[in-house]
Amino acid sequence: MPDIVAEKPGRKLLLLGNEAIARGALEAGVVFASSYPGTPSSEVPDTFFRIKDQAGFYFEYATNEKVALETVAGAAVAGVRAMTTCKHVGLNVAADPLMTLAYVGVNAGLVIYNADDPSLFSSQNEQDNRYYAKLSGLPMIEPTNAQELKDLTVYAFDLSEELKLPVILRSTTRLAHSRGAVKLGPRKKTQKKGKFTKAPFSYVTVPAVARRLHAVLLDKQAQAARISEASPLNKVIGRGKWGVITNGVSFNYVMDALADLGLKDKVSVLKLVWTNPLPERKILSFLKGKEKVLVVEELEPFLEDSIKVIAQAKGLTLPIQGKARNLFSRLYEYDPAQVRRVVARYFKVRDRSPRPLDLSDLPALPNRPPNLCPGCPHRMTYYAVKKAAGPEAIFPSDIGCYTLGLLPPISMADFLICMGSSVSSSAGFSRAQDKKVVAFIGDSTFFHSGITGLVNGVHNNHNFTLVILDNGTTAMTGHQPHPGMDTEMAGLPNTHIDIESLVKGLGVKHVAVVKPRNLKKTQAAVEEALKFKGVSVIISREICPLYGRRFVKPKKMTFTVDLAKCTNHRDCLTTFACPAFYLEGGKVYIDENLCIGCAVCAQICPESAIVPRKVGG
Amino acid sequence: MATLRIVFVGVGGQGNLLASRLLGEAALQAGVPVQVSEIHGMAQRGGVVESAVVLGDALSPIISPAQADVIVGFEPAETLRALDKANRKTLVITSTSKLPPFTVAIGQGQYPEMDQVLGLLEKKVRKVIAFDALEKAVEAGNVLAVNMVLLGALAGAAKLPVSRNRIEQAIRSETKKAFLETNLKAFDLGFEAARAA
Numbered sequence: 084m085p086d087i088v089a090e091k092p093g094r095k096l097l098l099l100g101n102e103a104i105a106r107g108a109l110e111a112g113v114v115f116a117s118s119y120p121g122t123p124s125s126e127v128p129d130t131f132f133r134i135k136d137q138a139g140f141y142f143e144y145a146t147n148e149k150v151a152l153e154t155v156a157g158a159a160v161a162g163v164r165a166m167t168t169c170k171h172v173g174l175n176v177a178a179d180p181l182m183t184l185a186y187v188g189v190n191a192g193l194v195i196y197n198a199d200d201p202s203l204f205s206s207q208n209e210q211d212n213r214y215y216a217k218l219s220g221l222p223m224i225e226p227t228n229a230q231e232l233k234d235l236t237v238y239a240f241d242l243s244e245e246l247k248l249p250v251i252l253r254s255t256t257r258l259a260h261s262r263g264a265v266k267l268g269p270r271k272k273t274q275k276k277g278k279f280t281k282a283p284f285s286y287v288t289v290p291a292v293a294r295r296l297h298a299v300l301l302d303k304q305a306q307a308a309r310i311s312e313a314s315p316l317n318k319v320i321g322r323g324k325w326g327v328i329t330n331g332v333s334f335n336y337v338m339d340a341l342a343d344l345g346l347k348d349k350v351s352v353l354k355l356v357w358t359n360p361l362p363e364r365k366i367l368s369f370l371k372g373k374e375k376v377l378v379v380e381e382l383e384p385f386l387e388d389s390i391k392v393i394a395q396a397k398g399l400t401l402p403i404q405g406k407a408r409n410l411f412s413r414l415y416e417y418d419p420a421q422v423r424r425v426v427a428r429y430f431k432v433r434d435r436s437p438r439p440l441d442l443s444d445l446p447a448l449p450n451r452p453p454n455l456c457p458g459c460p461h462r463m464t465y466y467a468v469k470k471a472a473g474p475e476a477i478f479p480s481d482i483g484c485y486t487l488g489l490l491p492p493i494s495m496a497d498f499l500i501c502m503g504s505s506v507s508s509s510a511g512f513s514r515a516q517d518k519k520v521v522a523f524i525g526d527s528t529f530f531h532s533g534i535t536g537l538v539n540g541v542h543n544n545h546n547f548t549l550v551i552l553d554n555g556t557t558a559m560t561g562h563q564p565h566p567g568m569d570t571e572m573a574g575l576p577n578t579h580i581d582i583e584s585l586v587k588g589l590g591v592k593h594v595a596v597v598k599p600r601n602l603k604k605t606q607a608a609v610e611e612a613l614k615f616k617g618v619s620v621i622i623s624r625e626i627c628p629l630y631g632r633r634f635v636k637p638k639k640m641t642f643t644v645d646l647a648k649c650t651n652h653r654d655c656l657t658t659f660a661c662p663a664f665y666l667e668g669g670k671v672y673i674d675e676n677l678c679i680g681c682a683v684c685a686q687i688c689p690e691s692a693i694v695p696r697k698v699g700g
Numbered sequence: 701m702a703t704l705r706i707v708f709v710g711v712g713g714q715g716n717l718l719a720s721r722l723l724g725e726a727a728l729q730a731g732v733p734v735q736v737s738e739i740h741g742m743a744q745r746g747g748v749v750e751s752a753v754v755l756g757d758a759l760s761p762i763i764s765p766a767q768a769d770v771i772v773g774f775e776p777a778e779t780l781r782a783l784d785k786a787n788r789k790t791l792v793i794t795s796t797s798k799l800p801p802f803t804v805a806i807g808q809g810q811y812p813e814m815d816q817v818l819g820l821l822e823k824k825v826r827k828v829i830a831f832d833a834l835e836k837a838v839e840a841g842n843v844l845a846v847n848m849v850l851l852g853a854l855a856g857a858a859k860l861p862v863s864r865n866r867i868e869q870a871i872r873s874e875t876k877k878a879f880l881e882t883n884l885k886a887f888d889l890g891f892e893a894a895r896a897a
Contacts, residue, residue, distance in 0.1 A: 095728060096728075097725050097728045098726050098737070099738075119756075204739065228735075228761075229758070246841070257761060257762060258761075260737060260738050260739070261735060261736065261737040261738070261761035261762075262721065262724055262735070262736035262737070262761075263734070263735050263736075263761070264728055264734065264736075284854065332761070334759075335759035335760045336760050338759050339759055339760045342758075357858030418760075418762055418764040419758075419760040419764050420763065420764030420766065422765055436767065437787035437789065438766060438787060439765055439766040439787065440766070440783060440784075440786055440787060440788070440824050440825075442783055442784060444820070445820060446810075446812045447809065447810075448780060448809070448812065449777065449801050449803045449810060449811055450803050450808070450809060451711065451746070451747060451748050451777075451778070451802075451803075452747065452799035453712075453746060454746045454747075454802055456746070492806065555772065602764035621772075656805060656806055657806065660802070662746060662802040662805075664802075664805055665732065665800070665804075666804075666807075
């Protein structure tokens with residue numbers, strides 16, 4: 084792993100896009116950072132967490148993105164350079180502070196790194212967050228490769244300080260998760276401590292103040308537009324009667340396409356790094372004299388719409404196209420061959436790239452969906468709850484590894500829209516229909532946005548059971564800490580917050596803590612909870628085995644199927660479905676390399692045919 | 701510089717991302733322009749893991765369907781699944797050691813016969829190099845070194861703009877001491893297996 088702190092300026096490192104951003108923040112002299120993890124942004128806070136002491140800045144994991152943004156807003160208004168990071172839907176959570184922080188502004192550089200996820204590799208939607216820049220009035224900077232991710236992070240800090248406005252730095256999954264050569268720059272020395280001068284009539288957004296601050300924001304936007312207009316980052320490449328306007332990762336696909344199609348001297352490219360505010364005069368002069376222009380941008384026609392408005396205002400009538408049935412889609416990420424194909428079609432040249440193979444005679448391959456790990460406590464909890472509540476109950480779910488409980492044979496997820504929606508939607512489900520409602524939420528997600536929903540459920544006398552899957556970590560995004568974790572075991576100085584006391588403090592009258600490895604007791608506890616009229620909570624506590632083995636070396640005790648006893652019910656396989664099971668010659672076996680010895684399948688087998696493997700046997 | 705596009709495909713836990721990163725590091729040290737792209741997130745959950753290394757002047761970090769010059773498959777069914785990335789001229793290097801997905805165990809789908817997998821590969825592309833990379837890793841003394849075996853096979857079979865020496869250097873600088881010897885041995889066994897094929 085490259086040492087992004089110790090390496091000297093001038094050195095070239097192969098950095099992941101997100102690592103490049105972390106290095107950029109170091110070079111910009113970041114003093115304070117706070118984030119909630121979210122793919123594809125997580126490696127920035129992960130890197131911050133790893134290097135903060137070595138590099139000498141402050142970083143903390145926040146309970147959610149709104150908290151993180153408010154935290155760094157305080158730091159940046161107090162006068163130190165600050166940064167927060169999030170995935171696209173994370174910015175939804177932080178949208179409330181975002182909109183008004185734009186009015187108030189900052190006194191030291193504040194950069195908000197936002198990573199969109201076209202194609203939904205690991206997200207619940209593929210919204211285009213460029214609209215947040217327009218909605219909030221904040222400048223947005225879009226790098227196109229790892230080097231620019233680093234360089235423009237530094238630029239964004241300087242820009243933020245110049246404008247006294249937060250700046251949004253946007254990437255997408257492909258940029259965040261691609262590695263490229265990055266030449267390091269020097270690290271800037273910045274003020275470690277700020278000095279806050281009271282000015283309540285600038286910082287306290289009561290209507291009279293905010294009314295004035297809105298006008299201030301418009302002035303800053305005009306200033307930002309002048310900087311955008313003059314910025315060499317928005318760059319025209321090549322000459323020609325045809326034009327392409329593009330941003331982000333698509334820029335690379337366009338340049339490769341033009342080279343491959345032999346169009347380099349016919350098509351001129353306008354690369355837009357500033358996507359808010361747009362350099363309108365630069366765009367206008369680019370359009371003038373062109374026969375036709377293609378806009379290449381993933382997701383929504385954000386640039387295309389604005390460019391058409393700019394052209395219309397000056398009476399330009401050349402064709403400007405992007406999203407169209409025979410050109411680009413608003414769906415999913417693009418790829419190089421797709422862009423080449425559309426560029427060739429639009430400018431009517433031949434695309435001689437290699438043809439796909441005829442794969443019609445390939446056999447149907449077995450799917451390989453992601454799966455809960457062997458020994459995953461979520462599988463145990465799901466099994467026990469299904470026994471207690473029956474498969475007919477309604478199971479609102481939430482965001483984490485346990486969402487994989489959606490897949491058969493577990494099939495224990497019925498509704499999910501966003502972080503925290505399990506708890507709040509349960510209130511609606513339980514009033515609007517008569518089946519039992521059992522919601523599932525992970526511990527980290529509960530702290531992120533489950534607490535307010537639970538208070539609402541208790542206060543309004545709703546009737547549902549919430550199962551908090553307490554595995555002691557934020558597993559899905561890479562085992563980040565959270566308030567409910569065992570901070571002592573992890574050797575962190577943070578304060579532990581006990582979920583059981585918290586839930587009781589919120590007014591929940593029926594609370595049980597179970598160990599899901601004991602299926603019978605877990606099932607009994609859920610049955611009790613379901614009898615309770617009102618909101619009941621089950622805390623199912625068992626450490627994530629992938630995380631836990633960092634601290635305790637797992638025992639080498641695994642299980643095996645006693646073939647003399649096994650009558651081939653296959654309950655283990657068809658209902659519990661641990662991936663350590665496999666079939667061979669019509670019989671079930673346990674892969675001892677995968678088995679972690681949780682002993683739960685042994686409790687399920689009706690013939691008690693699953694037994695500990697004898698040492699050496 | 702002409703562009704060489706290499707797809708690495710496998711299953712979570714096989715070390716596919718490390719293999720692509722090491723090739724990337726070696727290219728960087730050799731002064732060859734390089735882009736590496738990775739799919740994160742599902743690696744620990746038994747899903748398919750794909751990464752791509754683009755060497756040369758192309759700027760795009762990912763590889764489109766039909767555009768791969770080389771496919772390095774860590775698992776035979778996944779190699780077959782990745783054939784949409786291939787064209788007639790593609791070189792396919794695959795391990796023949798199977799890791800059947802869990803769906804097969806619960807009766808949702810059938811794992812293809814190895815003869816069928818190899819027959820289809822041979823029929824579709826210019827050249828196929830297939831051998832049991834797990835066996836070579838075991839021979840080298842580290843069952844987890846399948847990625848090093850296949851990286852070696854890639855160096856042995858493809859015309860890389862990066863020397864074998866550079867890749868071994870990258871392995872040296874990125875491997876823990878305890879595994880260094882077995883990793884280099886695994887790389888060498890893969891290299892020789894590909895040369896012999």
